[in-house]
Amino acid sequence: MRITILTGAGMSAESGIKTFRDSNGLWEGHDVMEVASPQGWNANRELVLDFYNQRRKQLLEVTPNVAHIALAEFEKDFDVQIITQNVDDLHERAGSSKVLHLHGELFKVRSTEIPSTIIDWKKDLNSGDFYKDGYQLRPHIVWFGEEVPEMDTAIKLVRKTNVLIIIGTSMQVYPAASLLQFAPLETNIYFVDPKPSVNSSERITVFAEKASSGVLKVIEKIKANEY
Numbered sequence: 175m176r177i178t179i180l181t182g183a184g185m186s187a188e189s190g191i192k193t194f195r196d197s198n199g200l201w202e203g204h205d206v207m208e209v210a211s212p213q214g215w216n217a218n219r220e221l222v223l224d225f226y227n228q229r230r231k232q233l234l235e236v237t238p239n240v241a242h243i244a245l246a247e248f249e250k251d252f253d254v255q256i257i258t259q260n261v262d263d264l265h266e267r268a269g270s271s272k273v274l275h276l277h278g279e280l281f282k283v284r285s286t287e288i289p290s291t292i293i294d295w296k297k298d299l300n301s302g303d304f305y306k307d308g309y310q311l312r313p314h315i316v317w318f319g320e321e322v323p324e325m326d327t328a329i330k331l332v333r334k335t336n337v338l339i340i341i342g343t344s345m346q347v348y349p350a351a352s353l354l355q356f357a358p359l360e361t362n363i364y365f366v367d368p369k370p371s372v373n374s375s376e377r378i379t380v381f382a383e384k385a386s387s388g389v390l391k392v393i394e395k396i397k398a399n400e401y
């Protein structure tokens with residue numbers, strides 16, 4: 175049985191990383207457009223670099239939570255594919271082996287000119303850090319208004335899944351939120367979020383609770399063949 179899991183910021187909330195929309199539209203004190211858009215990058219590169227340097231430092235200090243670990247262990251019994259909107263590496267650190275990052279990765283950077291030049295990067299990134307092509311490096315993050323290169327792969331994965339589990343996302347950001355539409359009609363869908371943006375229906379079972387408790391309940395249900 176194929177299980178596809180779409181995760182958002184709420185997945186990592188209990189690891190200590192703030193979600194985006196739970197804090198008045200500010201993201202760690204910043205307007206998201208200032209720090210996460212090509213316009214922001216062009217307007218104030220230092221601010222954007224500093225913002226992601228802080229995020230990288232924070233990520234080095236946090237650890238996967240029980241929900242990340244439960245999803246990694248879920249692989250022992252099922253074919254589990256994670257599609258995450260998160261740029262952290264907490265799914266990987268918990269042990270999940272199939273993780274598709276829709277919005278990029280905090281620990282990667284690339285040349286501003288050639289998108290395929292992705293390299294690992296855990297330290298600070300500064301103005302004057304160049305790729306070997308001679309161009310400034312930028313965070314490997316999909317900013318607002320940019321294309322989501324992994325979207326086609328994500329759609330293909332959702333189209334062939336038997337079960338879809340959605341965890342900790344406000345479903346406000348497209349195209350990621352549209353993935354729900356691609357689940358086959360017979361797919362059972364679970365939604366875990368303390369403030370769920372969808373209602374329960376014949377196809378969708380909502381657990382209006384935190385990932386740490388909700389994920390364990392969904393796994394229990396699936397293991398008991400109640401999917």
Ligand code: APR
Nearest residue numbers: 182183184187193194195259342343344345347369384385
């Ligand atoms: N467990 C599960 N869900 C939680 C928890 C928790 N402990 N705490 C908060 N949440 C939920 C909130 O109720 C909300 O629905 O997590 C969701 C977070 O929503 P957003 O902040 O909008 O994050 P997300 O949906 O991942 O945002 C999508 O927007 O800013 C961009 O590119 C960024 O990937 C991000 C995208």
